Amino acid sequence: xxxxxxxxxxxxxxxxxxxxxxxxxxxxxxxxxxxxxxxxxxxxxxxxxxxxxxxxxxxxxxxxxxxxxxxxxxxxxxxxxxxxxxxxxxxxxxxxxxxxxxxxxxxxxxxxxxxxxxxxxxxxxxxxxxxxxxxxxxxxxxxxxxxxxxxxxxxxxxxxxxxxxxxxxxxxxxxxxxxxxxxxxxxxxxxxxxxxxxxxxxxxxxxxxxxxxxxxxxxxxxxxxxxxxxxxxx
Numbered sequence: 081x082x083x084x085x086x087x088x089x090x091x092x093x094x095x096x097x098x099x100x101x102x103x104x105x106x107x108x109x110x111x112x113x114x115x116x117x118x119x120x121x122x123x124x125x126x127x128x129x130x131x132x133x134x135x136x137x138x139x140x141x142x143x144x145x146x147x148x149x150x151x152x153x154x155x156x157x158x159x160x161x162x163x164x165x166x167x168x169x170x171x172x173x174x175x176x177x178x179x180x181x182x183x184x185x186x187x188x189x190x191x192x193x194x195x196x197x198x199x200x201x202x203x204x205x206x207x208x209x210x211x212x213x214x215x216x217x218x219x220x221x222x223x224x225x226x227x228x229x230x231x232x233x234x235x236x237x238x239x240x241x242x243x244x245x246x247x248x249x250x251x252x253x254x255x256x257x258x259x260x261x262x263x264x265x266x267x268x269x270x271x272x273x274x275x276x277x278x279x280x281x282x283x284x285x286x287x288x289x290x291x292x293x294x295x296x297x298x299x300x301x302x303x304x305x306x307x308x309x310x311x312x313x314x
Contacts, residue, residue: 094126096134100144107145107183111242117141145184146191150198152177163211164300170204171230171292178234179288185234192227212303222302226295233291239280253279 102123103115117138121128135141154177156169178185192198202223209219241249260275271278281287 094124094130094134096144097148098124099131099134099141100148103141103145104148104181104184108181111183112142112187115141142187143191143194146187147195147197149177149181149184149188150192150195150201152180153197153201155201155204163208164296167205167208167299168292168296170201170208171226171295172289174201175230175234175288175292178231179237179284182234182237182240185231189228189231209299212299213306214303218302218306222299226299229295230292233288237281237284237287238278 099120102120106114106119106123115138117131117135118128120131120141124130131141135144154173156166156173159166161169178188188198192202205223205226206219209222210216214222239253241252257275257279260278261272263272265272
């Protein structure tokens with residue numbers, strides 16, 4: 081294809097996936113606030129109105145980003161596992177998808193039930209919680225609590241700083257560490273000792289694995305409490 085000046089047009093055909101991918105790339109380096117329809121049109125070298133053929137507005141675009149994140153959750157195949165083992169695998173996959181783009185992970189919180197992928201994920205989680213013996217009211221609550229916890233696990237990972245500038249980021253982290261280590265070791269010995277852990281994450285896989293385990297163990301603990309209450313009534 082030739083442009084008016086005779087040069088080859090190397091632009092990628094515009095579609096929803098192209099727009100969403102570019103939006104995520106912007107968010108990864110500059111944050112969600114940097115995403116605008118006008119900015120995307122400029123970067124994709126299209127007219128200002130072209131993205132509107134695929135998205136009604138920015139909110140619709142953010143929905144599309146959440147949809148893409150949730151579509152990347154690889155749900156495990158069904159197998160003879162206990163409900164908590166299966167739930168842990170599902171949560172592992174959700175975290176794996178979100179941690180690829182932590183800058184936009186929070187978008188799924190209010191959009192998980194707006195996409196087919198999100199609905200499929202929620203139904204799988206709800207079924208596992210039902211299999212565990214929770215009543216449906218509890219199922220919805222626990223599912224919501226778990227989602228919030230897992231998203232927070234990704235978005236508040238130690239070392240996460242909103243400013244994308246490496247020098248500013250490092251300066252912020254150094255200041256935070258200095259603030260913690262300057263505390264009185266007599267009054268706050270454990271906080272001072274944990275300063276490095278609170279400021280940075282040296283092993284991402286271990287960090288996320290522990291976070292998922294805490295969520296699962298919390299759900300198991302609630303289930304155990306409910307069983308004890310039932311037994312005491314009987």
